[in-house]
Amino acid sequence: MTSFDRSTELQDRLHRVVPGGAHTFAKGPDQYPERMAPVLRRGRGARVWDVDGNEFVEYGMGMRAVTLGHGYEPVIEAVKAVLADGISFTRPTELELAAAEDFLSLVPGAHMVKFAKNASDATGAAIRLARAATGRDLVAYCHDQPYFSAQDWFVGTLPINRGIPEAVRSLNRSFGYNDLDSLRAVLEADEGRVACVILEAASALSEPAPGFLEGIRRLCDQHGAVLIFDETITGFRWSAGGAQAVYGVTPDLSTWGKAIGNGFPIAALAGRRELMELGGLATDEERVFLLSSTHGAETASLAAFRAVVRAYRDTDPVGTMERQGAKLAEGVNRVAAEAGIDHALSVVGRPSCQIFRTLDADGSPSQPMRTLFLQEILRRGVLGQSYVISAAHTDLDVEQTVDAAAGAVAAYRKALETGRPEDLFEGRPVAPAHRRYAEPRRLAG
Structure with missing residues (x-):
């Protein structure tokens, strides 16, 4: 036993x-x-x-x-190789450049990338960037996909949303996966107010219907909304280039995490130069606070990421x-x-x-x-x-x-x-993770 x-x-x-x-x-x-x-x-x-x-x-x-x-030995060895030289510095390292170039060589349509520690920060930055670029407030998210971020913009949509102001919750609109009409209705009902559309291009149980992702792309272009693909799960599990490489539809921005470090804490926001540079130094426009993190580019996780990329190229x-x-x-x-x-x-x-x-x-x-x-x-x-x-x-x-x-x-x-x-079995049954109250309902009898 x-x-x-x-x-x-x-x-x-x-x-x-x-x-x-x-x-x-x-x-x-x-x-x-x-x-x-x-x-x-x-x-x-x-x-x-x-x-x-x-x-x-x-x-x-x-x-x-x-x-x-x-x-996984090649990842562990790559991390060991950088540890003795230090982890965090007051200026970028050569490793940051190499990792960024590795990433952009894999992801179609992405011109720039910024690394972070978790995908919630990456999606939060993508939402903020889209709002700044469009001058709009509303976010259209796919309600058939259970989780996008631990930040307020998304937690407000969950049953466990205590502490999220109603003003924040009111800025979300939802649509169904493989349901272009539901997204079209959102964009038309709030014409000129939707900053971005965010979804996973695919999930474990849902493949895109023929024309769905292409239709999403067209609707975003027609209504001036930024298209964001959440590749947190699909990246390096559907392909090294994510779901966008599999289905051939390029978003404006994409967010990454989980498998890109084989367990090491690394995430990324990537996208078109004209959007990403709003958070950089080569813009004449008012700047966007994109991502700024003490540990965003620590060398151990970047080395792990580069070793993962090599593994995907060689095997x-x-x-x-x-x-x-x-x-x-x-x-x-x-x-x-x-x-x-x-x-x-x-x-x-x-x-x-x-x-x-x-x-x-x-x-x-x-x-x-x-x-x-x-x-x-x-x-x-x-x-x-x-x-x-x-x-x-x-x-x-x-x-x-x-x-x-x-x-x-x-x-x-x-x-x-x-x-x-x-x-x-003994005791209580397992319960949904995002339920409103801590104790699951006890079974009768």
Whole structure:
């Protein structure tokens, strides 16, 4: 029986010193079965070890930030090579130039780039830049995509929006993915007031319909709005050039994070020169406060980024993720079908960025069923709130994951039959990360 005693003890201590017990909502213990939230000690490749000595095949990979695997040697060596020479300086380093040139060689249509530490800062800067360039206030965002930023402009759209002034919240407008008419309606209703349109060009579950992205581009041009692609997830997971390189539609600005450093803290804002230079020194216009960060260009993360770029040029991480992800989906979906529960349990999404769907007997998404499935795969050495894969996942890792799912289906089938998954796990079910109140609703009975 897998033990989580030490993890539970440390998690209790974390709650006393860190609000929520973690530094990211999605890493919180409320996202895992009660008393089964591992506190990790180390990772290597696609595997991690916790403080209780448990070994897991990991998915999610640092909230999608790790595509080459934990402790990827060329990245680690590149970082080691710069450490002894210092990390932060009072002037730019040669490394900043090399990293910027590397980035711009990959991203079509981007003329300038500015590095940051997290993608929320990059998206916030993109919104500010678009507002300054257009002289407008409103932001049109895609409401079918769950997360763009930890800054006020977006947090105001979430259920957990306490502390965001109504004046800020009132500046947002939303539209649907693959629904050009909904965006057209927004732009026409607020003609001349929308500064920018921001969306992910694609997501794990949504590919752009034919003509959708091209239509977005045309509408932005027609209405004078800045088009922003959030490449935080798609960048280096769809391709090294992001989703814009895959689908052939160029935004005015794009924001990047997560995988560009294989886990090291680095993000970027990139875009057309005439926009980006508004935050520079080669403009006669009133300047924009774009990005200014003490640690935005520290050498360790820039070195990590350059090593990631080399890995993508010399190998095919995206191809490996697509291949291994497809193999994983086929295996898990097969065992679910063999158990007669494929209507309720399935793996879906782009092979490099998959999730597992956990439905109840009525076909509705179910947090209790999700809790049960997470419990059963954790017991069998698989950790993850998704099946987001990396290029480090071997055939053995995939086989263990499929075997874990096969072991979980008996409990899942029983829960579907009884309609009471809560009888098969202890404590509260997992809960949405951005819910309004901390405690999830307790199950009756």
